[in-house]
Amino acid sequence: MEVLGDIPFELDIGTLLVGLHLQQDSNDAKELKALVEAIRPYAKPKALYKVSYIEDRRDDNIRIDGVTFTSRVLRTNLDKVERIFPFVTTCGREIDELNLSCDDFLKAFWLDQIKEVTLYSARRYLNDYLNRKYALSKTSSMSPGSGDVTVWPIEQQRALFSLFGGVKELIGVELTDSFLMIPIKSVSGIIFPTEIDFRSCQVCHRENCPSRSAPFDKILWQRCQDAKSTT
Numbered sequence: 001m002e003v004l005g006d007i008p009f010e011l012d013i014g015t016l017l018v019g020l021h022l023q024q025d026s027n028d029a030k031e032l033k034a035l036v037e038a039i040r041p042y043a044k045p046k047a048l049y050k051v052s053y054i055e056d057r058r059d060d061n062i063r064i065d066g067v068t069f070t071s072r073v074l075r076t077n078l079d080k081v082e083r084i085f086p087f088v089t090t091c092g093r094e095i096d097e098l099n100l101s102c103d104d105f106l107k108a109f110w111l112d113q114i115k116e117v118t119l120y121s122a123r124r125y126l127n128d129y130l131n132r133k134y135a136l137s138k139t140s141s142m143s144p145g146s147g148d149v150t151v152w153p154i155e156q157q158r159a160l161f162s163l164f165g166g167v168k169e170l171i172g173v174e175l176t177d178s179f180l181m182i183p184i185k186s187v188s189g190i191i192f193p194t195e196i197d198f199r200s201c202q203v204c205h206r207e208n209c210p211s212r213s214a215p216f217d218k219i220l221w222q223r224c225q226d227a228k229s230t231t
Contacts, residue, residue, distance in 0.1 A: 001050040003170050004129060009045055009121045011036050011114065020113060032110055039114055042094040045122035046171040048164060049087040049130070049191075054078060064190075067159050071152040074142055078192055085134075085191040086163050087141075088181075089126055091118040093172035096183035115185040123187060136193050143189030145179070154179045160188055 013033055016022075022029045056063040057079065060072045064084065078084065095115060130136055145154030157179040161167050168174040173186050181188065 001048070001164060004047040004049075004122075004126060005044075005171070007045050007047065007122055007125045009043060009118065009125075011040050011043055011117070016110075016114070016117065019117075020110065028106070031107065035107060035110055036114065039095060039098065039111070042092075042098055043114075043118050044092040044094045045090065045118045045125070046092050047087065047089045047122045047126040047129075048167065048171045048173075049085050049126060050164065051134075052084050052086055052163065054082055054084065065163055067162055069152075069156055069159060071142075071156070073151050074190070077140070077142060077194065078190075081192050081194070083134075083193070085130055086160060086189075087126060087191055088161075088164070088167055088171060088173055088186065088188040089119060089122040090171055090173045090181075090183055090186035091115040091122070093183060096185065112185075115183070119185040119187065127191070130191060138194060139191050140194045141189050141191045143187060146189070157181075157188065160190075 013036060016032060016036065017024060017029055020032065022032060052064050054062060054064060055066070057075060060075055061068050061070050062075050062078055063069075064086070095118060127139065131139070142152055144152050144157040144160055146152065157175060161175055164170065172183070173188075174182050176182060
């Protein structure tokens with residue numbers, strides 16, 4: 001198990017202005033710059049991962065480090081995989097717990113987007129780090145609760161966290177009773193080597209999801225359903 005707590009990261013004003021569709025010399029741009037300067041010292045994204053191995057595969061179940069997960073899609077994706085990388089990434093408690101009095105809806109939205117960018121930097125760094133350290137050529141990932149409810153139920157978030165022990169003590173991320181993460185700008189799941197580019201969004205019907213990273217794939221979704229009906 002390894003904690004990546006010193007992730008190189010820079011809040012780039014230009015990128016944020018483009019992403020938020022703000023003009024360089026506008027008043028909104030000036031306020032965004034001031035917000036970024038207030039946040040910059042506290043932007044400390046983090047990642048946690050471990051190397052695990054598949055111990056057993058049976059029907060819709062797969063056992064990892066003594067913990068059993070139930071997901072036909074996960075089982076199928078890991079069918080020919082032995083070594084995997086459970087992970088948790090986060091924007092960090094430091095930025096999440098800042099009290100900046102963002103009562104203005106627009107500034108609150110900007111703050112949310114800055115946290116999203118910070119989280120993305122942690123995810124990108126972790127992927128690059130694993131690719132370098134373990135000579136991985138191509139990887140995909142799955143997360144509990146991502147995709148349709150039947151893909152990998154969010155309730156299994158608890159089991160995933162149990163693979164690490166004290167995630168809160170390690171990188172400051174904890175689960176609520178409804179299996180959501182605090183900070184909310186956090187992502188957990190399993191990274192695995194693959195020759196196929198799989199994303200949970202491909203089997204998710206939520207058309208207007210702001211986090212969608214791939215279009216819905218009707219053929220792939222149907223294959224998942226057919227696989228479930230034959231077990």
